[in-house]
Structure formats: structure tokens, C-alpha cells
């Protein structure tokens with residue numbers, strides 16, 4: 001499986017989102033690479049990191065009265081539920097849990113391009129409402145192109 005490495009193409013332009021996403025991508029790979037004994041603990045830590053990242057984004061959505069917040073929050077809940085399902089599975093069948101975990105990098109890329117980048121555009125525009133289109137808008141298109149590539 002080809003790894004999704006951090007790249008400037010993955011940056012939203014919102015510093016706190018980018019720092020969190022970079023750490024999340026590392027945590028996803030660390031969990032996939034974990035040995036069977038430490039896999040449940042790694043999944044629990046990844047769940048906590050994802051929940052914290054999502055809480056930060058949802059606070060931004062609350063602040064902005066973001067119109068697409070319902071779908072974005074639902075996407076967060078779905079991936080947390082899937083990962084919570086993987087936790088007990090990992091205790092009895094690490095390979096089955098790892099199969100689910102190996103889908104996370106692609107999920108991350110899809111979520112970033114479809115939901116996080118548009119949120120970043122809204123964050124940037126709220127700070128500078130009369131500025132030209134922010135760089136994040138261009139990165140939405142770049143992320144879409146990146147998503148089309150196999151990882």
C-alpha cells in the first residue's frame with residue numbers, strides 16, 4: 001500500500017488545522033504500523049486525536065455559523081463510529097482491524113478535500129471578507145486532483 005505522505009498540497013492555509021492534520025496523518029500511519037499487542041492502545045489514542053481535531057473544526061463552524069456544518073459533523077461522527085468499532089475487533093483480530101485502518105488515509109484525503117478545505121476557505125474569508133479568493137480555494141482544486149490519484 002502506497003503511503004499518503006504530508007505535502008504542502010494538503011495544507012488548508014489555516015495554521016491550527018494544518019498542524020492538527022499533519023499530526024493526525026502521522027498518528028494514522030503509526031496506528032497502521034503498530035504491532036498487534038499495541039494496536040488497541042494506538043487505536044484509542046487515534047480516536048482521542050481525531051475527536052480533538054473534530055472538536056476544533058466544529059468550534060470553527062459554530063463561530064462562523066457555517067452552513068454546511070450538519071454534513072461535516074455527520075462525517076466526523078461516522079469515522080469515529082467506524083474507529084470505535086475497530087477497537088474491540090483489534091483485541092481479537094488485529095488483521096481485520098488493520099484492514100479497516102488502512103482505509104483511513106484515503107478517507108483523510110477525501111474528507112480534507114471535500115469538507116475541511118471548504119471550511120478553511122470560510123475561515124479565511126471571514127477574516128478578510130473583501131480580499132481576493134484565498135489560496136485555500138486553489139488548494140481545493142489541487143486536493144481534488146490529488147484525490148483522483150491512487151494512494
Ligand SMILES: [Fe+2]
Pocket residue numbers: 054057072076111115116
Ligand atoms: Fe473535518
